[in-house]
Amino acid sequence: MKCNNLEEVRENIDSIDDKIIKLIAQRSDYVKQAAYFKKSKTDVKAADRVEKIIKKVRGKG
Numbered sequence: 001m002k003c004n005n006l007e008e009v010r011e012n013i014d015s016i017d018d019k020i021i022k023l024i025a026q027r028s029d030y031v032k033q034a035a036y037f038k039k040s041k042t043d044v045k046a047a048d049r050v051e052k053i054i055k056k057v058r059g060k061g
């Protein structure tokens with residue numbers, strides 16, 4: 001979205017920041033829930049899952 005001044009730019013940035021913060025909180029809640037289903041240190045680390053996420057974020061997934 002094209003903005004007309006710095007205030008408008010910052011309003012949009014603040015709005016996006018609010019959404020990111022809410023999404024991070026939601027994600028964190030799911031990560032906590034995941035812990036309940038894990039039985040070992042290997043399950044907690046979930047190295048293969050971490051690798052998958054990193055590849056996806058980098059656009060190789």
Ligand SMILES: O=C(O)C(=O)C[C@]1(C(=O)O)C=C[C@@H](O)C=C1
Pocket residue numbers: 031034035043044045046047049050053
């Ligand atoms: O997918 C899982 O098993 C999770 O616990 C979630 C999550 C994550 O943050 O995405 C958290 C910790 C693990 O290292 C891997 C992934």
